Amino acid sequence: MWAKGFPHRDINFRGGLGGSTVRLTNEQTGEAIEEMSLEIAYREAFSGAIYRTQDSDGQMVTYHSLSLDVEARQATLQPIPETSTYTVAESRTDTRILQDLVAPKQLKLNLSEEAKEGNAFLRLSWGEVSHSISGYQVLVKEYEQTCLNRKCVNYREALPGRKFCPVCGRRSRRAELTKVVDEVEFEQPYAIRFTTPITQISFDKTVNEYLQKCASGLLKGVESDSAIAGVLRDYPASLLGVHSFGHQILAAFPLVVLGSLNDVNYIVEARNSKDCVGYFYDLSESGNGSAEAIFRHLSKLARAGAALARNCDCQYGCPKCLILSGCPDGNQALLKQMGLLLCDAIASIC
Ligand SMILES: [Zn+2]
Ligand SMILES: [Zn+2]
Ligand SMILES: [Zn+2]
Structure with a gap:
């Protein structure tokens, strides 16, 4: 032409x-x-x-x-x-599976250090993705005196000028605090809805119990008031594992299939606190091949994602190996070590 x-x-x-x-x-x-x-x-x-x-x-x-x-x-x-001010959108993403595109796959996983076998279930389907953004919060991060006693009502509340916490009596410390400065609601929420291929990944009870056991082990090995202990206590092991795993897969995506992170995204939904499901979805109406590539090359992506995370010099995950700018979950509930458990289990299958 x-x-x-x-x-x-x-x-x-x-x-x-x-x-x-x-x-x-x-x-x-x-x-x-x-x-x-x-x-x-x-x-x-x-x-x-x-x-x-x-x-x-x-x-x-x-x-x-x-x-x-x-x-x-x-x-x-x-x-x-x-x-130090930043904004966080009040957003909601929903996925709805309409029809399988190919026969679902069951992947047998070898869980390290356990003679056990678990299963992952992979489905490539036609589905609907909808987002709505109803407003946003304006937040500010500041260093301020505060009480770092988790059991105290003043935990992470600002205590300006106070040497001791007035409630529990402990010496106050300086720490980074997040304060909500403003909340804005849009007159008309931004909404978007499209149909596109979705790759769904879920795990059986054995895998979820394995994640739980590993999270408890990790928690024992860290300082009880460290940020990582907070993450492990605040979020279920299944959510940390499935969410971090998906981010590690996406971090490897442009290397393995020469796609762009503008083409695909990932969201996690909890069936219950012990069982989370991950969804990779194409970001264009009718699709662009990304979710399908993830369905077909998952173990290769898991190997590359695990290598990226391991070779990264960060301790618990950073923007090079784990944090993704478009995360619909605001990059909450992420921990490098938890994602690696699932990457390793999936990388081990051929
Ligand atoms: Zn206190
Ligand atoms: Zn890193
Ligand atoms: Zn995410």
Whole structure:
């Protein structure tokens, strides 16, 4: 085919909804900052959002979103000085499985240090993904005197100028605290709904019990007031394992299948506190092959994800191996070691 000008600019290379990526523009220079899927833009570049990213020199830069024009697929952002204030969208993502695309797979897993065998269940289906973003919270991180006694009502409450906690009497400490400064509700929630392939992964009781046992073992090995002990106490082992595993798979995704993290996302749903299910879904209407690639190459992805995490010099997970900017769960309930348990179990199958 032959055409004048630059027709390829108007063709959405990732398929599906035309022009579904949103361009983030610097209000002062008019330059493009980056592009992202509409789903991620709703959650991270809504009007009022504080948005952090790296510039071309690798420096962190902070912006304040002035507007998100959904029709024009454009967000306008103003550069602002580095701040301890940040925003978190009130969002909700739901997946609904409509129909299996191929026969489901059952994967036999060897769980290390146990002679036991567990099972993972993998399903590639046609399904519906819906997101709604109803508003956001403005939060600020600050260093302040506080009580670090977990049993005290003043735990992590600001105690400015106090040497001792007035409730439990313990010496106060300086720690990083998160304070909600404002809550904003949108007049009209942002909503998006599309049908696309979804790869679902779930685990049997043996695997979930294995995760629980490993989490208890990890907890014994760490300082009781450390941040990692807090994570292990606050979240169920199954959630930590299944969520971290999915992030490690996605971290390896661009290396293994040459796809982009703008093409696929991951969400975890709890059937109950001991049984969580992970869903990898394509970010474009009708799909782009990402969830299918994950379904077909899961053990290869698990090997690469485990290698990435192990070779990373962080202790409990960092943006290079675990934290993902588009996580619908706000990067809560993540721990490198817990994800590695499932990556290793899946990597061991051929
Ligand atoms: Zn106290
Ligand atoms: Zn890391
Ligand atoms: Zn996540």
